[in-house]
Amino acid sequence: MSYEDEDLAAAIAIVKHGNTIASQHRKRTSFASRLTSFIHAPSVSWVKSMNAIERHAELTYAETLFEEAILGIVYSGDWLQFIKEALHMRTCVQIYRLLWKYIQTMDDEAVVAGKGPHDSDIDNDFRSGVYLGVGLTHILLSLLPKSISVIMEIFGYKGDRHEGLEILAKAGGWASDLSVSEPEISAEEEGVRRPICDMALLLFHLVLSSFTFDGVDVKFAHKVLKWNLKRFPSGVFFLFGEGRMSLILSQPEAAVKSYVKAMEAQNQYVNLYCISWWEIAVSTLALWEIPQSLEYWRKLKADATWSKACYTYGVAVCLLQLGGRENEEEADKLMQQVPNLTRRIAGKSLPLEKFISRKARKYQKQQRRLALPALEFAYNFLCINHAPRAVITEKMLP
Known part of the structure; x- marks a missing residue:
């Protein structure tokens, strides 16, 4: 949970190690089969020929x-690395969709044989993993800009947001009917990745809802959140979800309490504190408690x-809002630093950082003046709405 190069490098090394171990247990294929897989994706029969491992x-x-x-x-x-990793993503999507097709085929065969709606030979750990992967890839592809998604569709990769959400809900057996409050799949029967599927649903409905509205269902998210909080009352990520839910319902004070509980729930990972600090900084902006918000922006900085x-x-806009000579002098120094602190991912600047960098430069050009910078900053995080x-x-x- 860091952008530091050494942390990212360590994470990549761990993931590669896991990938190597997984590769050693995959079904062996001939060289000719590997060549043809670039043109024609493997069939369901190939997955059927595998054993469980x-x-x-x-x-x-x-x-x-x-x-x-x-x-x-x-x-x-x-961009060069982006293209390289995009090819990895292509392979990843192919595998997920093949495994999803396998599950659908086996379930259909089970129905025809009168053995129930699901094939009992497929364990829930495997099911939940496929649901997670297929659901997330659908949602991620649906969130891509239109210019990129058109190119992806040429290669046969189209994301259906609603289908992705429906597949993620399958891991827990969540019904779209809001009158049904309990999931079909109990905690005892669930797959190992089911909680992650629930987290992904909450992430979409409660966090990504700030950027999109298509497919968002806050009431459904509340149902999922309520059940998981009952099960994991001290679960950090579900406490974050509780805070986001309160913020969406324009209850920033309740949101702050949830984020404080999330911080108190664990002391192993400092970076998890940073998520709470960020959310509290935003929530206190929604309460227009500038000194408290400033405190948490300082912690984040x-x-x-x-x-x-960011x-x-x-910190700078909160200082400007508070006013006073010392605050304004400190804000001036910070504004000078902002343009040099931006970063790029896949060769592209982050939209928020691009915005604040432009504002910081404008502050200097306008002789240390900006029109309501703190309120504008709060507006970007929907604080006025919340x-x-x-x-x-x-x-x-006033």
Whole structure:
């Protein structure tokens, strides 16, 4: 959970090790078969010929390949590496969709044979892994910009967001009917990746909902979140979800309490604190409690590594909002630093960092002036949308 080069390099090494182990247990194929696989994807019969270990190895190979591709793109930050890792992603998507087709075929055969809606020979650990991979690839492809998604469709990779969400829900047996509050699959019967599928659903409905609306269902997310919090009352990620839910419902005070609980729930990973600090900084902006927000932007600036430019700008705009000569002098120094703190991923600047870098330069050009910079910064994180009405009328607008 860091952008530091040494951390990314260590993560890539671990993932490659896992990929190597998975490769050693995959079903062996001939050289001719490997060549033809570039033109024609392997068939379901090939998966049927595998034993259970080989199928799990195939799944693990796809997972580690996916992780390696994402880490490689972030680590390198150039287009050449992006193209290389995109080829890995292509292989990963092919494997996931083949395994998904295998599950569908086996389930259909089980129905025809009168053995039930699902093939009992396929264990839930394998199922949940395939659901996770296929669901996430559908959602990720659907989130790509149209210019890129058109190119992907030429190669046969089209993401269906709604299908992806439906597949992720299968891991827990979640019904779309909101009147059904309990999942079909119990904790005792679930696959090992089921909690991750639930986290992915919450991530989409509660976090990515800030950027898109298609497919978002907050009530469904509330159902999933409620069940998981009952099961994992001190689960860090589900406490984050509780905080996001409160923020979406314009209850930033309740959100702050959830994030504090998330910090208190563990002390092993400092970077998990950074997620809470970020969310608290945003939530306190929604409450227009500038001194408290400033405190957490300072913590992020000191310890977090994800976006130094954003944290520095957050400190600066809070100082400008508070006013005073000392605050303005410190803000001026920070604004000068912001453009030099931006970073690139896959050769592209992050949109938020590009925005704040432009604002920091504008601040210098306009003789250390910006129009309502803290309010504008809060607007970018939907803080006005998530703020209680009284906060907007009594604190923000005056």
